[in-house]
Amino acid sequence: MILSSDDLSDNLFKVINETNIFDIHTHIFPPNHQNYFLIGFKNLLNYHYLIAELLTATDIDASKFYSYNDEKRASLIWNELFEKRTPVSEACAGVLTILNELKIEINNKNFESICNEYDKKINSDKNIFALSNVSSVVMTNNPFDIDEWSLFINDDWDKKKYLASLRLDDLILNYEESLKKAKDQTEMNEKDSIIAYLEKCYSQSNPVYAAVSLNLATFKNLLNDSLWKNILDWLQIKKLPLSLMLGVKKAVNKNFGLAGDGIGNINLKELSNLCNLFPKNKFLVTCLSLDDQHELTVLARKHPNLRIFGFWWFMNQPTLIKQILKMRIDMLGFSFIPQHSDARVSDQLIYKWRHFKKILHPILLEYYQDLINKNFPITEIILQRDINNLFSSNAKNFLGIK
Numbered sequence: 001m002i003l004s005s006d007d008l009s010d011n012l013f014k015v016i017n018e019t020n021i022f023d024i025h026t027h028i029f030p031p032n033h034q035n036y037f038l039i040g041f042k043n044l045l046n047y048h049y050l051i052a053e054l055l056t057a058t059d060i061d062a063s064k065f066y067s068y069n070d071e072k073r074a075s076l077i078w079n080e081l082f083e084k085r086t087p088v089s090e091a092c093a094g095v096l097t098i099l100n101e102l103k104i105e106i107n108n109k110n111f112e113s114i115c116n117e118y119d120k121k122i123n124s125d126k127n128i129f130a131l132s133n134v135s136s137v138v139m140t141n142n143p144f145d146i147d148e149w150s151l152f153i154n155d156d157w158d159k160k161k162y163l164a165s166l167r168l169d170d171l172i173l174n175y176e177e178s179l180k181k182a183k184d185q186t187e188m189n190e191k192d193s194i195i196a197y198l199e200k201c202y203s204q205s206n207p208v209y210a211a212v213s214l215n216l217a218t219f220k221n222l223l224n225d226s227l228w229k230n231i232l233d234w235l236q237i238k239k240l241p242l243s244l245m246l247g248v249k250k251a252v253n254k255n256f257g258l259a260g261d262g263i264g265n266i267n268l269k270e271l272s273n274l275c276n277l278f279p280k281n282k283f284l285v286t287c288l289s290l291d292d293q294h295e296l297t298v299l300a301r302k303h304p305n306l307r308i309f310g311f312w313w314f315m316n317q318p319t320l321i322k323q324i325l326k327m328r329i330d331m332l333g334f335s336f337i338p339q340h341s342d343a344r345v346s347d348q349l350i351y352k353w354r355h356f357k358k359i360l361h362p363i364l365l366e367y368y369q370d371l372i373n374k375n376f377p378i379t380e381i382i383l384q385r386d387i388n389n390l391f392s393s394n395a396k397n398f399l400g401i402k
């Protein structure tokens, strides 16, 4: 049925809210991986986005803050950012969105009672996946963290819901240590041990891509280093895309720990070289700085082996998403992967996707309304096809997932 302008908004809203999501980049783990599975109100508050906000908004000393246990850190963040101040930032708004979605009233309640009520309502990953309409996620798995990697020794978790990816940052940040681990795990000689270990990790985890975060200095490894040439050749044989998260500068403020990373430089001309030098490899790319977004979008029009994904970290702010999402649609149509959650605490799936849908609806409405004005027929089938592509198929097709 062809939709009229009057029906368009409600129909689009319904499709956006009912379509299943494939989340291409997260840091969450299945519940069975006990030391790594994060859930609940305290973990939600101890998010590094909120820690950075706390440590800059107050005069609390970072080392003192990190000396506290989880409970004290969370209650401090609640008190400073939600009680003493008005929680308008994107990271604060996320916490309130989840509380609202769970119908938890906060008026006249202390931290402890909110915590108790929250933990009664959210007690497994199942209700989080159901509330957020996420059907499966890609984890971030570090083969050089042997304890974390032990997840793949067990078989008692849902491998269709939690897909693996090979995070290779340690090969750049800590090469000697990584090489030693690869040798320990494979008993191969020095030259072949990294690829041999990746091969072993591949068969253990069945990953859907490999990933690395880079800046101007470290990107050169990809173009000049023989190890990375071998890795790229291996990825091509395995038909695994390489996900590039570009423009991070580690430890801008060392004292802040995980909350201390900032924006680094990147030269996207080198990304273009990489796409030309390795035409049979596929690259998923996201950039951390607003400065790089226009050039990245242009490159995605020039290189079929490059696919843009998501709004990463400092880019994941409503003001920036509105602007850049429209630019991507203007230049690429719907041929990109519009969002990933980057969730570290499972509960964050709820707010990250809720917030993105709130931005997506009015933007798409504008494009569809314009098509109707030009007598292009818009049907429910078209809406469903487009949202399926944006929320799931664009990513799955690029990764070769059925």
Ligand SMILES: [Zn+2]
Binding pocket: 025, 026, 027, 342
């Ligand atoms: Zn991430």
